[in-house]
Amino acid sequence: MGAKQLATKIDENIKDALDAFCEERGLKINRFIEDAIIDKLEEYEDISDLRKLRNESFKPFDEVLKELKASGKL
Numbered sequence: 001m002g003a004k005q006l007a008t009k010i011d012e013n014i015k016d017a018l019d020a021f022c023e024e025r026g027l028k029i030n031r032f033i034e035d036a037i038i039d040k041l042e043e044y045e046d047i048s049d050l051r052k053l054r055n056e057s058f059k060p061f062d063e064v065l066k067e068l069k070a071s072g073k074l
Contacts, residue, residue: 068074
């Protein structure tokens with residue numbers, strides 16, 4: 001996989017905390033930031049999926065059970 005550079009400015013206190021955190025744990029800052037971005041993207045994707053699910057129609061559980069029993073699947 002190729003790599004591209006990302007340049008951004010963050011609060012100096014956050015940067016200092018990040019440096020200290022990674023140093024104490026022997027982590028590479030690049031990897032830590034990349035993992036954090038991936039986690040956040042996945043979180044937003046999950047939220048999007050939940051919003052879609054809320055708009056889907058559904059059957060009450062007791063109706064599903066009746067249908068399964070009627071079809072002999074339960």
